Amino acid sequence: xxxxxxxxxxxxxxEAETVTLSCxxxxxxxxxxxxxxxQPPSRQMILVIRQEAYKQQNATENRFSVNFQKxxxxxxxxISDSQLGDAAMYFCAYMGNSGYxxxxxxxxxxxxxxx
Amino acid sequence: GAGVSxxxxxxxxxxxxxxxxxxxxxxxxxxxxxYRQSLGQGLEFLIYFQGNSAPDKSGLPSDxxxxxxxxxxxxxxxxxxxxQEDSAVYLCASSLQVPGANVLTFGAGxxxxxx
Numbered sequence: 001x002x003x004x005x006x007x008x009x010x011x012x013x014x015e016a017e018t019v020t021l022s023c024x025x026x027x028x029x030x031x032x033x034x035x036x037x038x039q040p041p042s043r044q045m046i047l048v049i050r051q052e053a054y055k056q057q058n059a060t061e062n063r064f065s066v067n068f069q070k071x072x073x074x075x076x077x078x079i080s081d082s083q084l085g086d087a088a089m090y091f092c093a094y095m096g097n098s099g100y101x102x103x104x105x106x107x108x109x110x111x112x113x114x115x
Numbered sequence: 116g117a118g119v120s121x122x123x124x125x126x127x128x129x130x131x132x133x134x135x136x137x138x139x140x141x142x143x144x145x146x147x148x149x150y151r152q153s154l155g156q157g158l159e160f161l162i163y164f165q166g167n168s169a170p171d172k173s174g175l176p177s178d179x180x181x182x183x184x185x186x187x188x189x190x191x192x193x194x195x196x197x198x199q200e201d202s203a204v205y206l207c208a209s210s211l212q213v214p215g216a217n218v219l220t221f222g223a224g225x226x227x228x229x230x
Contacts, residue, residue, distance in 0.1 A: 004157075033217075043204060045221035091157060095217065102148060102171065103208075103219055107157040 002027045004094050006106035013082045014114050020067075021077045021109045023092030031097040034068065034075045039108070040088040048090070051075065053097075079111075087113040117141075119222035121207050127228045128197055136192045136225045140209030147190050148210075148219060149182060153203040161205075164190060165212060197229045 003026045013019035025034070036048040051059045051068050058066050063083075067076045079086055092106040120139040128134050140147050149161040160174040164184045175181070179198075184190040194201055204226045208219040 035218075037221075043206075043224045043226075045206065045208075047218060047220075050218065101217070102160050102163055103158075104160070105150075105158040107155075 002029075002094050002096065002104045004092055004104050004106040006092055006109050008109045009107075010110045010112065012112045012114065013079070013086075015082055015084060017082055018078060018080045019082055019111065021079075021090050021092075021111065023075045023077070023106060025073050025075065025092070025094050027073070027094065027096070029096045029098065032101075033095045033097065034066075035093040035095070035103070036064070036066070036077045037091045037093060037105075038086075038088045039091065045091070049077065082113050084113050084115065087111055119207055119209050119220055121205075121222035121225050123225055124223065125226045125228075127230065129230050130199060131196055133193065133195045134197055134227060136194075136205050136227070138190045138192070138207030138209075138222060140188065140190070140207070141220055142188075144209035144211055144220075145187065146210045146212040146217070147184060148208045149190070149192050150206045150208065151176075151203045152206055152224070158206065161192070194227075197227075199229045202227055202229045 005024045032053045034051045038046045038048050049061045063080045065078045089108045091108045093103045095101045122137045147164040150158040162182050163171040166187045179195045182192045204224040206224045208221045210217050210219045
């Protein structure tokens with residue numbers, strides 16, 4: 001079974017600074033997808049960024065980028081120029097690409113942003 | 116619809132009562148997922164629908180939990196004889212079941228409180 005581990009229950013960052021959230025996963029599959037979702041207090045899960053495992057190039061979405069290390073099974077999220085609106089719970093998630101697959105989530109990292 | 120709709124947004128019930136939670140997925144999304152999020156925990160997979168059938172219901176915690184989907188659209192999650200440990204946020208998500216495009220879109224969840 002796949003597992004996703006987020007070792008940082010909480011992280012803090014000041015506005016305009018950069019923060020990196022860690023995620024590791026375990027799988028025996030060679031083809032899969034990795035995701036970061038953001039969950040603000042409204043509870044709505046919002047997709048931040050997605051990475052296909054077969055792509056070596058790290059995904060980027062504006063201020064959000066990932067460092068995908070397939071051999072190390074590591075998938076960290078970097079948030080640049082942090083904003084107050086970035087404060088939320090961030091979940092790392094894994095999905096295989098064989099037949100159908102479901103998302104397996106880590107326990108989340110709470111990101112606090114201070115002015 | 117434009118997004119995934121869930122109702123009720125909040126439900127308070129007494130121990131032993133039955134509850135029904137509803138999910139209205141994005142129009143055209145053939146895949147539908149239910150997850151449970153307990154306080155301070157990540158998201159726990161409950162059940163997956165492809166069309167009206169449920170090829171994976173391995174996450175349902177007990178036989179008090181059941182779910183159905185009709186017309187390939189609306190899904191209902193039913194919890195019978197609720198217990199206090201059932202208190203959680205129940206999240207529904209839907210997606211197109213197309214390899215490489217299976218990004219889940221989540222609803223805002225139904226918060227269940229069992230007294």
